[in-house]
Amino acid sequence: MSYRSTIARQPQALADTHAAARAELAGLELSSLDRPVIGVTGIGASFAAAVVIAAELQAQGRRGFAIRAADMAEGHDLCDALIGLSHRGRSVETVDALAKLPSATRLAITNDPTSPLAEAANLHVRLANGSDATPSSTGYTATLLAAGMVVEKLGGGTADAFAALPALASEVLTNAAEKMERLGRLFQNRRAIDCVGAGASLGTADGASLLIREASRIPASAYDTRHYLHGPMESMDATTGVVLFGAGREIELARHLEQIGCPALLVTTADGVADGELLTVIRVPHSDNVIAQGIIDIFAAQLFAAQLSDAAGLTDTKFRYRMSDTKVPQAA
CATH class of the missing domain: 3.40.50.10490 (Glucose-6-phosphate isomerase like protein; domain 1)
Known part of the structure; x- marks a missing residue:
C-alpha cells in the first residue's frame, strides 16, 4: 500500500484502533502499572511517540519519562513500570528493554499479541490500524491513540479524549x-x-x-x-x-x-x-x-x-538500508 493511501486511511485506522483498544481496556486491570516512576520506550518513530506519551503522564502529575531503549540495555533499574511501543512488536531494542526489567510492570502496545514484545510484557494492548507503509503513518498514530487511552484510564479519566x-x-x-x-x-x-x-x-x-x-x-x-x-x-x-x-x-x-x-x-x-x-x-x-x-x-x-x-521523485520508494539485526526474527 502506498504512503499517501495509508495517510488517507487515517480516519478509519484510528476508528478501528479506538474500538479495539476500548474493548481491550474494558477488561484490563491497570492498577499494577500505577507505580512511582513510569518509563515509556521505543525505537525510531516509537521513541518520538514515547516523548509525547511521557508528556501527558507529566501533565497528569505523574513522574513519566521517555527512556531510550539503548539506555536500558544494561538492565539498570530506571523505572518502576515500563510501556513498550513497537508497531509489530519485533524491535530488538524494545524487546530487550522490557526483558531486562523483570521487576517492573511491563505493558506492550503492538498490533500482534503473539509478538516478542507482547510476550516480554505483563500487559498488552492491541492496535487495529490495518496495513501501514513506509514511512509509518497509521502505525504511529494508532500507537499514540492506544497509549493515550491507557494513560487516560490510568488517570481515572472518563471523558474519552480520543473518540472524536x-x-x-x-x-x-x-x-x-x-x-x-x-x-x-x-x-x-x-x-x-x-x-x-x-x-x-x-x-x-x-x-x-x-x-x-x-x-x-x-x-x-x-x-x-x-x-x-x-x-x-x-x-x-x-x-x-x-x-x-x-x-x-x-x-x-x-x-x-x-x-x-x-x-x-x-x-x-x-x-x-x-x-x-x-x-x-x-x-x-x-x-x-x-x-x-x-x-x-x-x-x-x-x-x-x-x-x-x-x-524528489521518490514516491513510495522503499528503504535502501535494511539491517539484519533490528528485528526479532519471525518463527519459521
Whole structure:
C-alpha cells in the first residue's frame, strides 16, 4: 500500500484502533502499572511517540519519562513500570528493554499479541490500524491513540479524549492538503530541514523529522524550541527550511525565520497567525490532551513529507538500508 493511501486511511485506522483498544481496556486491570516512576520506550518513530506519551503522564502529575531503549540495555533499574511501543512488536531494542526489567510492570502496545514484545510484557494492548507503509503513518498514530487511552484510564479519566479523532483526522487532512502545493514550491531543493517543538511537541517534531528523512532523503533533525534558540538555528538560511509545532514561542520564531529568508511551516492551534511570503501556517484544532494533540499535529507533517517525496521523485520508494539485526526474527 502506498504512503499517501495509508495517510488517507487515517480516519478509519484510528476508528478501528479506538474500538479495539476500548474493548481491550474494558477488561484490563491497570492498577499494577500505577507505580512511582513510569518509563515509556521505543525505537525510531516509537521513541518520538514515547516523548509525547511521557508528556501527558507529566501533565497528569505523574513522574513519566521517555527512556531510550539503548539506555536500558544494561538492565539498570530506571523505572518502576515500563510501556513498550513497537508497531509489530519485533524491535530488538524494545524487546530487550522490557526483558531486562523483570521487576517492573511491563505493558506492550503492538498490533500482534503473539509478538516478542507482547510476550516480554505483563500487559498488552492491541492496535487495529490495518496495513501501514513506509514511512509509518497509521502505525504511529494508532500507537499514540492506544497509549493515550491507557494513560487516560490510568488517570481515572472518563471523558474519552480520543473518540472524536477519526472525524478530526478527516478535517485536518483536508485543510492541510490545501497548503501542500505552496509548501512544495517554498521548500523546493532544501539542503536541510529542522523540526522544532516544545514538550510533547518535541516528540512530534522528532516524528516529523524522521518522516522527512525517510520519505524525501533530505537531512532533517528535531530540536526543543528553547534549545533551538541557543545555537542550532544559526545554520538556517535561504537554502534550508524549518517546521515548527506550537502556539507559543514558535510563532515569533517562525516569523524571525521568514525575515532571514528561511521558509517555515508553522502547525499551530493559535488564531490570527497569517501566512507570509515565506511562512506557511496550518491551523489545527486544540485538544487538552497532549497525546491527542500529537496525533492531530502529525497529519500535516505526513502530507508534507509525501509532498517532498513526490518532488524528489521518490514516491513510495522503499528503504535502501535494511539491517539484519533490528528485528526479532519471525518463527519459521
